[in-house]
Amino acid sequence: MSISSLIFSNLHFQLPTTMASMASSSSFCNLKFITKPNNGRRSSLPRIVFCQKHHDSTPTDQINRRELILRSSEIATIGAILNFGGKKPDYLGVQKNPPALALCPATKNCVSTSENISDRTHYAPPWNYNPEGRKKPVNREEAMEELIDVIESTTPDKFSPRIVERKEDYIRVEYQSSILGFVDDVEFWFPPGKGSTVEYRSASRLGNFDFDVNRKRIKALRQELEKKGWASQDTI
Template identity: 60%
Template sequence: MALMAFSSTICKFNIHIIKHKIGPFFHDVKLSDQNLGDKNSTKQIKRRELILRSGKLATIGSIVSVLNLSGEKPDYLGVQKNQLSLALCPATNNCISTSENVADIMHYAPPWSYNPEDRKDRVSKQEAIEELLDVIETTIPPENFIPRIVERTEDYIRVEYESPILGLVDDVEFWFRPDRDSVVEYRSASRFGDFTSHCFRINFITML
């Protein structure tokens, strides 16, 4: 059901939502649910205007393709060998990690427990991993990035979240620490730009 709802969302996206992210290039491109569904408005758009708008959208697609906004997977992802933790964040503000210093308010995020004190039915690590995988595979975060599980071991999961419009990719990691009971560390980072609220995404996932 979640995937069906997501498909509907993709078909009905409003370009003006990302207007402020991309800049003035989207000026005068105002395709939206209302405009697409309003036959009277469509009839008023001249053929030349439709061609010009289609040309703008095609140009945007070409730019995205040339720029390769999906980026490459960073080599340093995964559990670090020199110190048992996930990778730290770069100096940019498009990343959060439980491995950061608590004093780093821009990048630090607290670990979460899959057996908190108020949970009555305690679960094993394997059960918690299956619960997390189910949430990732069956729900779409509010930012509408499409999740794809690309790595999985007995205690580590990496997910690539890709934006449906520009193909931007975020790398999200979860590590179920074998040396700490019920503790999950995580890291969420954008490969390009800053289009995601990483804390909001993690909160959304862990609260389901």
């Protein structure tokens, strides 16, 4: 048995659905490291092996704040142990042939302007920062500053945005959840030329579906940009 098995074999933690429901119903789970053979070698992999409901009649407003913090810390610790942040994909950035952002994987947790318009699961329309009718047109540098301002001030999914890469025509942002540390990669690209189009891609690193988190995030950003004069080629 590995050291990690000894440490975590009896680890208990709570996964509250929401803060409001934490007082009335919580799920308790055991996280165990199960040893499995792998090509003649044995490795310990984490598995949640038991869950049960616990009902508590204590009113929500009487829950101790310290207990709430401890519960959140436990979940955050589990996320760090299991690396829910994932690894940054190697294919991020502007592709060369042809110049464009990457396509989405087959999973339902990504949207991209590079997809075919017939792909209703993954396609999203580009933006235009100088659409017809904008009273005060801006140049690319000014448009990028408007975009950065919206990125930093808009968190519709409660993920924290962090700009990790910025070039004269490209921005990459990592959106991270506050509890388990899931990371979504969001890219924005200003294609060369005289046009005012902005391409983008938003994708989760882990999982097969995202409950439309990426699409809703893009929609929220677009709605804030519209207040500055931007427009979309279509609605999402």
